[in-house]
Amino acid sequence: MIDMIAKLIKVLNSETEPGQISLAVCFAMIMGFTPLWSIHNAIVLLLVLIIRLNLSTFLLAWGVFSAIAYLLDPLFHRIGLSVLTAESLNGTWTVLYNNIWFRLDGFNNSVAMGSLVFSLVLFIPVFLVLNMVIRRYREHILTWVKKTRIVQMLETSKLYQAYQTVSGWGGRS
Amino acid sequence: MKKWIRWKGIIPFICITALVLVFWVVFLDAIVERIIESFGTKAVGAKVELSDADVSLFPAGLSLSGLSVTNPEAPMTNAVEVAQMDLSIDTRALLRRKVIIDEISMDGVRLNTARKSSGAIRKGRKKDTAGETERFKKVLEKAGCAELTLPSFKTPDISKLLADEQLQSLQIIQNFQSRLDTEKQKLNKTLDTLPDEKTFADYQARIEKLQGGNTSISSLLGGATEVVALKKDIQKDIDRLNTEVKSFNTTMKGFNTQFSQLSKAPRDDIQRLKDKYALSPKGMANLSQTLLGARFCDWWEKGYHWYQRVKPYVNRPGKKGPGPETVTPVRGKGVDVKFAEHNPQPDFLIRLTRVNVKLDLGDITGIIENITAEQHIAGKPTTFRFLGQAMKGMKAFSAIGEMNHVNPGNPKYGIDMNLKAYELADFVISKTKVLPVTIQKALADLDLEFSLAGSDLSARMNTGFSAVKMISDVEADAGAVVDAIGAALSGIDKFGLKALVDGTIEDYTIDIRSDLDKVLSSAVGDLVQKEAGKITAEIEKQVLAKVSGPMAEANQNLGALGPIGSELTKRLTSGQTLLKKELFKGIKLPL
Incomplete structure (x- = not known):
């Protein structure tokens, strides 16, 4: 756990593009919220591996979103059910229902559809907000934080030592 | 990039x-x-x-x-x-x-x-079928399965039975006695208040005094007034006595009527006890229904439980109303929403099942087609055909059936089953202690047709038993009737059995007929009548013995009211005699 937090701090403080971190979080959100064994997650995994984004952030965020997903299941169910039973979308869903790949993906499950819609809707806002937050953090907070006594004390702590240990792993994955 | x-x-x-x-x-x-x-x-x-x-x-x-x-x-x-x-x-x-x-x-x-x-699991069955079973038991009771208890063929100990029985006639006599006592006390009290011998003796003295009195005009005038007053007094007393006599006569008439009804009460008790304890030839007329019906009801109940088990696998109702259908899967996993399919197929379907069942009797081969809970989507019913030939204890077996839920609003079930020369061995017909009957050996041919269309239920079972060897292992002190039934059953070498079930699933009748009835009726009919006569005579004797004492006492108490009546009449006569005296002739009382 300490290693993971250390990694995150390292990534945030590194020269990694904010977009690479944000995109990793957004993909992790899809994979964490939606049921793991589905075709769209295989595509997400392919994108995660092909697009040059931060894998440490992706793995950490995936774990976090998977845990949150259990709490959000009732919300996903409600969203999914209302989307799937919407009269105006019935034609679209009927076409997809008769397609083997979509059936295999289990899109007609309320939780699967709800979580996918939820994460797709949040994808761009989360991406933009995170980009902005990371930039602001680096510009303003990081400089100030480094000067604070707490950080100076932390630098002598176990956490900092762990950070030092992983610091040689490279910022760009 | x-x-x-x-x-x-x-x-x-x-x-x-x-x-x-x-x-x-x-x-x-x-x-x-x-x-x-x-x-x-x-x-x-x-x-x-x-x-x-x-x-x-x-x-x-x-x-x-x-x-x-x-x-x-x-x-x-x-x-x-x-x-x-x-x-x-x-x-x-x-x-x-x-x-x-x-x-x-x-x-x-x-x-x-x-x-x-053990293959039991900790958790109970998901579905609570207790209510359903209870409802079925009620339907079964209504169909007549609850009444299938054999009568006791033993000659009952009447003295013992009467010790536990409350005779209604005794109660009626007791009530009558109590009413008599109350009335007697009431009459005695009334007698005390009525004019008696002393009253009339006083009147006599007054008459004599008036007859032998002064002859002056003033005393004659005064005497006439007194005579009128005396006559008035006597007449008043006579009127009171007259009323009481009339009332007494009415009461006595009522008591006499009650007493005559009382004497009929023991007859009602005798009839009731006879119906309860004596064998009746009428009750023996359809002994086969009682004897074989319990077994048939057992089979019927087992069949129903199988129907309940199989039903969910061949019937899952389709969606109701327009729009996509939602099917609830495991909790917490959301719901699967179903949409119209270009080529609709059930979620689960077994098109063809070939089965080879190995029984002790031999092999039965069968085919089951279209096993699915969504027959309305598959468009075909679940059908089965089983066949067994050249088996060890049976010449042939066949079962053909259909479970049709293609139109969920009008489900149909049908089975035709046929058994030929099935060798029965130690087949228990009746497990009752009163009359246990076992077929030691027999060849059975069975034809069964069953259909359930919507709620209309119909079943016909024809069974022929041949080369029968039947035993009835009755107790030593079972009685002459049971011995005779046992002997008659042992002598039977073939018989037929027909069972008919007709009605609706909620209300049907089970009718079981067998030519065993004729055999049993001719074997034990006379004996049953004789036994019933003996029991009736004994009941009559003992009931009358119990009742005769209180009845005689009641009669005696009723007779004890007679002297009261005589006394009232006597007093009335005394009063009327006084009024006939010479003194009162020509004297009219004002109205």
């Missing part, structure tokens, strides 16, 4: 995908085995076990061996055991998340085999 894309990432993706596939292929057999055991156990409500599962991917198929399904009612017994089961699966349908099994062949199917360990 190069900054954002790393094509080398495809290699780990391929590796991860390959790893997942290899994992599935390696562990697929174990996973399938586990899934079948887990789902089967949940569905049956008792352990479902599998020795081995072998999944083949191209073409898609599954081989199961050593499948055992525990009987949830008897956890130390397997309801079904299948040695080998081969399934060929429709791969394209599987991709659509539909399990369509083109063919299953089952070999070495055995029923009711013993288990080494």
Whole structure:
């Protein structure tokens, strides 16, 4: 756990593009919220591996979103059910229902559809907000934080030592 | 662009995908085995076990061996055991998340085999069927199954029975006695208040005084007034006595009527006890219904339980109303919304099942077609045909049936079953202590037709028994009637049995007829009548003996009211005699 937090701090403080971190979080959100064994997650995994984004952030965020997903299941169910039973979308869903790949993906499950819609809707806002937050953090907070006594004390702590240990792993994955 | 894309990432993706596939292929057999055991156990409500599962991917198929399904009612017994089961699966349908099994062949199917360990599971069955069972029992009772108890054929000990019985006639006599006592006390009190001998003696003295009195005009005038007053007094007393006499006569008339009804009360008691304890030839007329009906009702009940077990597998009602249908899966996993399909297929369908059942009697082969809970989608009913020939204890067996839910609003079930020359051995007909009957040996031919269309129920069973050897292991002190029935049954070498069930699923009648009735009637009819006569005579004797004492006492007490009546009449006569005296002639009382 300490290693993971250390990694995150390292990534945030590194020269990694904010977009690479944000995109990793957004993909992790899809994979964490939606049921793991589905075709769209295989595509997400392919994108995660092909697009040059931060894998440490992706793995950490995936774990976090998977845990949150259990709490959000009732919300996903409600969203999914209302989307799937919407009269105006019935034609679209009927076409997809008769397609083997979509059936295999289990899109007609309320939780699967709800979580996918939820994460797709949040994808761009989360991406933009995170980009902005990371930039602001680096510009303003990081400089100030480094000067604070707490950080100076932390630098002598176990956490900092762990950070030092992983610091040689490279910022760009 | 190069900054954002790393094509080398495809290699780990391929590796991860390959790893997942290899994992599935390696562990697929174990996973399938586990899934079948887990789902089967949940569905049956008792352990479902599998020795081995072998999944083949191209073409898609599954081989199961050593499948055992525990009987949830008897956890130390397997309801079904299948040695080998081969399934060929429709791969394209599987991709659509539909399990369509083109063919299953089952070999070495055995029923009711013993288990080494209990197959019970901790959790109770998911569905609470207690209410349903209770409702069925009520329907069965209504159909007549509850009344199938044999009468006691033993001659009862009447003295013992009467000691426990409350005779209504005794109660009536007691009430009569109590009313008599009350009335007697009331009359005695009234007598005390009425004019008596002394009153009339006083009147006599006054008359004599008036007759022998002064002859002056003033005294004559005064005397006339006194005579009028005296006559008035006497007349008043006579009127009172007259009223009491009339009232007494009415009361006595009522008591006499009650007493005559009282003497009939013991007859009612005798009739009631006779109906209760004496054998009646009428009750013996359809002894076969009583004797064989209990067994038939047992079979009927078992059949109903099987129907309840099979029903969910052939009937899952379709969606109601327009729009997509939602099906609730496991809790917390959301719901699957179903949409219209271009080529609709049920979620689960076994197109063809070939079964080879191994019984002690021999092998029965069968075919079951279209097993699905969504017949309205499949468009075909579940049908079955089973055939057994040249078996050890039976010439032939066939069962053809249909479970049709294609039109869910009008489900139809039908079975035609036929058994030829089935060798019965030690077949218990009646387990009752009163008259246990067992067919030691017989050949049975059975024809059964059953149909349930909507709620209309109809079943016909014709059974012919030949080469019969029947025994009735009755107790030594069972009585002459049971001995005679036992002897008659032992002499029977063939008989027929017809059972008819007609009505609706909620209200039907079960009628069982057998030519055994004729045999039993001629064998024991006279004896039953004689026994019934003996019991009736004994009841009559003892009831009359019990009642005669209180009855005589009541009669005596009724007679004791007679002197009161005589006394009233006597007093009335005394008063009337006084009024006839010379003194009162020509004197009229004012009205």
